Amino acid sequence: MCGIGGILTANQDQGALKTIIRRIQTALQHRGPDDSGIYISTSAQTALTHTRLAILDLSSAGHQPMSTPDGRYWITFNGEIYNFQQLRRHLISQGEQFHSQTDTEVILKLYQRMGSDCVEHLRGMFAFAIWDDWEKICFLARDPLGIKPLYYWQSGSTLVFASELRAILASGLPAINLSIEGLYGYLISGSVPEPYTLIEGIHCLAAGHWLYWQRDRITKHHYWQINFTPTIISPLEAQEKVRTALVDSIKHHFVSDVPVGLFLSGGIDSTMILALASQTQNKQLCTYSIAFEEKQWNEGDIAKQAAKEFGAKHTEYKLTASSAKQLLPKFLEAIDQPSVDGFNTFCVSQIAHQNGTKVALSGLGGDELFGGYHSFQKIPHMVTYSKQLQAIPLLATGVGMGLSHWGTSPKIKRLGDFLQQTPSSSAAYRSFRGVFSHAEACAIIHQYLPDQPPLTTFIPNCRGQTCTIEDEVSFLELSFYMRNQLLRESDVMSMSWGLEVRVPLVDRNLLEAIASIPSHIRLAFGKQLLVAAVPEIPEWVVNRPKKGFSFPFDQWMATEWHDYFSNVKTPNNISLKPWFRRWSLAILKYWWERISG
16 A cells, blocks of 8 residues: 555656656655655656555565566556466466566556556556556556545646645646535535545546546546346355355455454444454454443444454554544544545554554445445335325425425435435435535535536436346445545545555455345345354344444534534534534535645
8 A cells, every 4th residue: 555646748847847746755655654766757758656555575676666677667556456466476377577576566567468458357456557658658547446546637738646636736736726516526425526526627537447648638448337237046145155255355355464453343344354354364363443431432342342252452442532632633634635534544543553553454345235324225215205206296396495495404405405306316315325405515615616606406416227226225335425435534544644454345356246146135134144144243243233433523522622613604504413514514624724725
C-alpha cells in the first residue's frame, strides 16, 4: 500500500516537472513512510512519483517508480496483488526473468506482454500507472471493486493523477472551485459519488475502469462490472460454495512479508474472518478493537470474548469523549474529502499502528454481499408502496410534493423526494440512505455557490441491474455506500497512520463465485447463508442485535465536542438532527476552509 502520483503533459520543461512532482510527492508522504522515488522522462512528457509502505519484498528491490530493464516501461503502483506468486511462476515458465520478489514487477511484466488485458489477471486491490517511454502513452487502471482510489485532473494535453485529491491540488495546477455535482451528491448521501469529487474538474477514475493517455486524447474503458445472474442451486450447495470462496479469499489476503492483524468489532463479519483465519494461519493472530464507557455503544466485551474463543492476542482501546476529542485535530487534517464516516477507522487504525502492525484485515463488505442492512427489507417495500400510489394519476407526485415541503422530519422529506420520481430501487435507495432532501441540499449549495442556478430536477441515479429487487439493493450498496464511503474512508484513514487495510469480503473472485446464488438464499434475513457457511461463529455473536461499528457521536457532540460542532448554520432553519446532518455540515465547513484558505 502506497501513494502514487504523476503528471503527463506536452507543455512542460524538466525543471517545471520536477517542481510539480515534488509537491505531489510531499502531499503523499504519509501514505508511504518507508521509501520514495521520482522518475522524469527525458522527453519531459511525464513525471511519476511513489511513496512506499513496504509489505512485500522489504528490500530496496521494491523501490518505485520501477522500470523494465530496457527502460521502456515505468510503473508507480498502489495496492496488493494476492495472486502475484502464481502469475510470477507462469511468467517465469514463459522465459521472463525477475529482479525482485514484488507484485509490482509482476504487473509490469504482464503489461509488457498483454497491455490493458493485464487487469483481467490481477486479483487484489490496485491503482497504478504505467508509462511507455517509446510510444509516449500512459496506462492507468483501478481495481474492479474500487478498493484503491485514483483521482485525475485534465486540462488540454496535461493530466495530473494521484492517490488522493489533496495531492492533485498540491500540484498547483487545478483551480479550487467547488463542483456542484460533487457537493449535491455529498449533501444527499453523506459521501461524494464517483466519478465526481468536491473540486470542479477533478474526477475519480471509476472502479473497474482503465484509462489511456496520449498527448491530446484520453480513452476510458469499463473492463469489469458486478453481475448477479442466478442459477439453480440448493441451500446446502450454496453454503459449500460460500465457505470455499471465503476460505480461499482469506488465505490470499494473508499474503505478506510483515505480520497481518485483524479489526474485531464483535459482529458476524469480523468474527467470521477471525474464525476462518485461525484455521488457515499457523501464527498467532492479533486483533484490535475499540470500546466505550457508554454501555449501549460498547461492543468491547464481545470482541474480547471472540478473540479469546479463537486464541488471538487482543488489544482493546477504551475511547472516551475526552480522549476522542484529542484525536479530532489529526482526524480533521487526515480528511481528503469529507464524509459522514471515517472516525471509527481512524481510531482503530491508530491502535494497530501503535502496536507495530502494518497490515490489518477488516470485515467490510459482508452486509452488502449477504443482506445485512435494513435496506434489503425497506427498499422493496418503498418501491411497492410508490407503485400503488402511481396507479392513481398525480397522487404520488402530489403526496410527494406535500411531504417534501411540509414533512415533519428529515426522513419524511426524503420520502417526499422519492414519491415524486418514477418508482425504482435506485430512487428508493437514495431516499433510504439519504442525509438531506433535495430542497435542503439546494439551499445549502446556495450558501457555497450563490451564483449557481438552482437545481430544478434530481440528478439521475445509477440504476441497479434487471434482476430481483433484492439483488439491485445489493448492487447499490456495493456501488454507492460501500465504494464511495466505507472503502474510501478505510483507505484514507488507515493510510494516515501508515497502515494497510485489506478487505477479504471485497474480492472479485469471491463475488464472482457467489453472485450466481439466488437472492432468496444469498440475501436471506440475518445473513443466514453466511452464518450457515461458517458454523464456527459462536451463537452469542450471531444472536446479538445488529449495531454496526458505531460511536456515541450524538452524546459527544452535545457535550465535550460541542466547540467543534456548535457553529454550524443552516438556511431556512434546516434541522440538524439526527447527528450525522450536523456532522456532515461541520466537516464540510472545516474541509472547505482548509482547502480554499
